Amino acid sequence: MLEFIVRRSITLIPILWLISIVSFVIIELPPGDWIDVRLATLRDSGIELDDEEADRLEAMYGFDLPVHERYLRWMRGIVFDFNFGWSFQWTRPVNDLLAERLPLTLLISLLSLVVSWLIAIPIGIYSATHQYSTPDYVFTFFGFLGLAIPGFLLALVMAWILFRFFGFSSSGLYDISFVGEPMSWPKFVSILQHLILPLLIIGLAGTGATIRIMRGNLLDELKRQYVVTARSKGVAELRLLFKYPVRLAMNPVLSTIGWVLPAIFSGEVLVSLVLGLQTTGPLLLRAVLAQDMFLAGSIVLILSALTVIGTLVSDILLAWLDPRIRYGGTSR
Amino acid sequence: MSLGDPAVRQSNLPGPDAPAETAVTFGGEEVDESIYYASQWQLIWWRFRRHRLAIVSVILLALIYILSMFSGFFSPYSPGQRFDQYQQAPPMRVRLFNDGRFIGPHYFGLERELDTETFRYEFVYDDSQVYPLRLFVRGEPYEFLGLFPTDIHFFGTPGEAPPPLLLFGADRLGRDIFSRTLNGGRISLSIGLIGVLLSFFLGVVLGGISGYFGGVVDEIVQRMVDFLISIPQLPLWMALSAALPRDWPVLRTYFAITIILSIVGWTSLARVVRGKLLSLREEDYALAAQAAGAGKRRIIFKHLLPGFTSHLIVSITLAVPGMILAETALSFIGLGIQPPAVSWGTLLQDAQDIVAIAHQPWQLIPAIFVIATVLLFNFIGDGLRDAADPYSEAS
């Protein structure tokens, strides 16, 4: 098992390296030297800089260096000092901004994944064991709807319905009355209330697909010989269902983390934007619009790295759950 | 229980209008012999025809595409045309009866009144004057398919400066949302197709190379796919489209966005192609072709590709809605198509906050088109998938 983890972790290195390159390309991509943008904003705010001062700034950010030197400088900062650079828009270190926003992003993303599974897996099991029943068709139809309705639209409509018919403003992480208040039970409840909608909506993006995968896999597993074997031993149906076929059908679901996580991070950006949640999503949009590229590049870097790590965790879980992968490693 | 028994399979296939030239008896049943000469595409078509939902979807989707393609003709106004006094007007009703008498389709103008309590404009019908609707009336000039100028619209109101008929209401600048929705479909619907074609090209070429040559090439392409899949798409798209200069002409932005979307889009198609190729190249007929001295390229394009064209078509159909949604999302947050160009995404920008939706819910009407299009593509893709897979009969 340990060998598997080490082996699998090593494959992470080239991917992380590629991610860092792409993120750096993003930083370098906008037309024009963004030091010019910076100088222009400074001038706009009435600070007149002479050429010497401009040169000093350029040297400070390494703009007199060739591209690969700049990349190395940025990477060195991240790897050795855990320093992601400087946000011009906020005139603060990127680290500080990420520290403020990233925890909520992570919380929402992970909980969304959990919510998505909590909804999808029982439905998948029901649909597979009641194939072609009316609820099966209904779930399939809602699965389609979930695939077709973009999260941000659903967020808008749901927020409007809650506001219009229940007078509940779902904007923000908690009710405006709690702004600046220390954490208390009512504030906590308010946070929970405000989290339900985004969790459901972001989770829904993966729900339709997960239902399909779970249903399809379980239908396959139910036909397997080992199910008949277990039945011939006198195992009760429900126990049998969960001990054998469900357990085996879960494995492929687990391995979908690799593409569900990116989808959740993507959905989170838009839904947070619409629902006014202070996550990395709106931060990224503002950074991108203002061409605050260190911030934008860092967010892309971190979200991508997190996805890759999430996939690693799911692979390790999978190996832990499925001895065939743990020992052979050939069935992948 | 042999499902391969032709007599059994026959009973599942609708063959009424398959030419029944010769009928042979087989196992006591009359079997239409033409079935044995049916090409793969005919078989797929026969099976597809049985999916009523998919067939209806094809018709509806075709309708949406036609309405958008000829939006200049089908929409009564041009997308940029503003109507003063009609800012944020609600959708207007088309009436058939006036004072209980049938007088053909007509409508009333709207009168704007300021509500002194809320300081918002309220709209009421002004039924003093009846405006009849007519087919093929002259209105705003436009270029039919961008080819020749004309001013004939499918429907409209004859007369000098009649009040507008706003079927879906108006936006905050007093523009007709109906006309804008039809017009916006041109970009949104075509970006899906062009984006998928581009992804398809990349996917087939790279997936094909990867699947056929295997070894190091395969390893490199697969790592590339793994890598691209692991990057959250939207942040990547956002960052990339942020690099596009805002002052680019619409067409250039359009293609740039398409390319950006395809950068990620090709990966899933490449996976399908590779997986299929890997299993197909082990088939006897590929080995036979190799033994006969056929070159690799010939084997790929002549022998292997036709083997899974149907699967590719299914994958492509199911990939289009993803592209459409991506464009909508990007334009929605202001990073895609830039106004004054119109797409479904830019139309939804007006519906960005809850207050706007609360007061003008009709701003969400373009979203219905997005959702319908995505659903229809999915239904068609599903029908095609069942039809393309000869072993799916049992279900």
Added chain:
Amino acid sequence: MHDHKGVARPLVEVKDLQVHFHLVEGVVRAVDGMNFEIHPGRTLGVIGESGSGKSVSAQSILGIVPSPPAKLVGGEILLNIEDQETGTVSSVDLTKLPKTGTEYRGIRGRDIGMIFQEPMTSFSPVHTIGNQIMESLLLHTDLDKKGARERAAALLGHVGIPNPHRNVDAYPHEFSGGMRQRAMIAMALACQPRLLIADEPTTALDVTIEAQILNLIQELQQELHMAILYISHDLAVVGGFADEIMVMYMGMVMEYASADDIFDDPKHPYTQALWRSIPRIDGPLEALVPITGNVPSPFAVQRGCPFYSRCPQRIAGVCDESRPPEVEVGPNHTARCFLYSEDHQAESGGATTNAADRNQSLAGEGGPERP
């Protein structure tokens, strides 16, 4: 080997069993009026082509035929269990029990064990072998987890798995096919069932392994004094193994006899044709005679004998008109054929004589070799 052990009642009595499969394409009569008995300590072999209903009839005894599409249409399956101490026999009609009820589940695995064809897929790949053997023990005995584990290891050792205490924790993919089938036997026999159903247990194995597995099953049978229902399409295997044999075709028992009788003196034209179609080792070299024609469509409803269209001795107007009866053709020997039916013999003696002649000549050649 062929002496009855004086048990009054058979362990299992199957009477006029009918199982139909309702498929989209039509109804398949997988088991169409089967009668047979299984006696304690004896082995009943079942022979038939694929699709003849052998597996379905066996699964019906356990009540594990997939339903839908399968539907038990008629008949009864009596399980007669003799209490060791009191000597009283309790009799249950299995067809009357709810398929998923506690009573039926109590019988599965405890009174009846089953070995399946595919040792590769018969175990769950993500649970240890020990876990899957223990499951039976925990369900049907008073053993606790520790005791069940000990017992599972002992069972594995008993069926010839090396290092049983370590291999209890092994996963199926770590075992070879032969080892898996041994483990499968250990699992089926965990609770010392009175009946073991073996559904082609050696088909997927090498010939050498096959012999080992057969020996193992026979040893265990003597040890546990259990009845075996052995299903196979391999005549040689069944011939060497079973006490009685029934030959199945299209869901019906065509002929039933002791193993010796059925090889030396086959009565039914189908059995005879079957024997002619397989090679013999000791006899003179002669051309094999394949059975002409095809198995009729499984969806077709047979009014008469299902073998009619392929039978060399068919009697037009009789065999295709009504279903042949099961006729007693000798002691403990029945055949479902009009050739031996009293009524029919009286009517048209000619055909019967003809058939008898052919029988004679076949018997004279000695029939196929019994391994």
